[in-house]
Amino acid sequence: MTDSLSSSRAIVKYNQHRFTETTDKIVIEFPLTIYINNEEFATMVCSPQHFEEMVIGFLASEGVIHFKKEIKEMTLDEDRGFAYVQLHTEEIKNQQYFSKRFIGSCCGKSRQFYFQNDVRTAKTSMSTTTVTAEQCIELMRKMQEASLTFKNTGGVHNAALCTADELLVSRSDIGRHNALDKLYGYSLLNGISVRDKILVFSGRISSEILTKAAKLGVGIVLSKSAPTDLAIQLAEDLNITAVGFIRGASFNIYSHPERIVLHD
Structure with a gap:
């Protein structure tokens, strides 16, 4: 089974007091810039797979949309790393909390407006699942x-x-x-x-x-x-x-x- 999220690279490995030349699988890191209504919204560093899911989930998570039907059109340019989203409305929800920003893949606080906007979209669970x-x-x-x-x-x-x-x-x-x-x-x-x-x-x-x-x-x-x-x-x-x-x-x-x- 092939793995589209990694690539092979020649490396030098140290083990048991000796160096050997070998290859290793390296995870791929890819920047994707999102435009909303022709305005640059965010650049995300991600793994290059399932872009449509990630963009829609990200916009829903940030409160820009609540349902898929709020998106009029989405175009992905995967080779160049762009996602173009057109909403049915020209006004972005909670726009006063957003600014053009870079969202890295590392751990730590990657949402600069976390407390202002995330709290608006978090829900108290009503789950009865065990x-x-x-x-x-x-x-x-x-x-x-x-x-x-x-x-x-x-x-x-x-x-x-x-x-x-x-x-x-x-x-x-x-x-x-x-x-x-x-x-x-x-x-x-x-x-x-x-x-x-x-x-x-x-x-x-x-x-x-x-x-x-x-x-x-x-x-x-x-x-x-x-x-x-x-x-x-x-x-x-x-x-x-x-x-x-x-x-x-x-x-x-x-x-x-x-x-x-x-x-x-």
């Missing part, structure tokens, strides 16, 4: 196993929308936000309700990731990594179950543990 402890562990295993790029490079974040029993869709990207935006875009493009779904994520649960999960509308977030203190506070307030350190046969539940059960 999942067993064994299903949590199995969903994490399935997500990691499904990512060929992660196996080849170790250089991407993985995210998946799931039911308690199966992965519905998984996405990988060098940017953790991008991976979630792709899931958001996928759900909007395909008319999938996510209220009863589970978000499985490979990275740290920061306050930004938790807020993005709230925008998606999920009630359960499963992560291989740690949460932050602010993320746990937000999870408590937004009625989201946050589970971290899913490794081997153990994990920690940090908020609303009633959704994680021992048996069906």
Whole structure:
């Protein structure tokens, strides 16, 4: 199976007191600039796949749109790295909070207006979904196993929308936000309700990731990594179950543990 998100590169490897020439799989980093109504809106650094999902999910996450039908037309120039979006309205929602900006793929605060605008689009979860402890562990295993790029490079974040029993869709990207935006875009493009779904994520649960999960509308977030203190506070307030350190046969539940059960 080919991997379109990585490339091969000649390297020198050191091991056991010697150097050897070999090749390695390197994750691809790609800039995509978004124009809205012919105005430059943002440049995102991402993995070059599922652009339409990412753009739609990003615009929905930032409150520019709420539904796919608000987009009149979208044109992608994948070779040059441009996405042109025409909305049915000339006025961009919450435009006073936006400015032309660069959005990097690294960890940390990549949304300069996070507290001003994200809070407007986050939703308190109404999910009544439950999942067993064994299903949590199995969903994490399935997500990691499904990512060929992660196996080849170790250089991407993985995210998946799931039911308690199966992965519905998984996405990988060098940017953790991008991976979630792709899931958001996928759900909007395909008319999938996510209220009863589970978000499985490979990275740290920061306050930004938790807020993005709230925008998606999920009630359960499963992560291989740690949460932050602010993320746990937000999870408590937004009625989201946050589970971290899913490794081997153990994990920690940090908020609303009633959704994680021992048996069906």
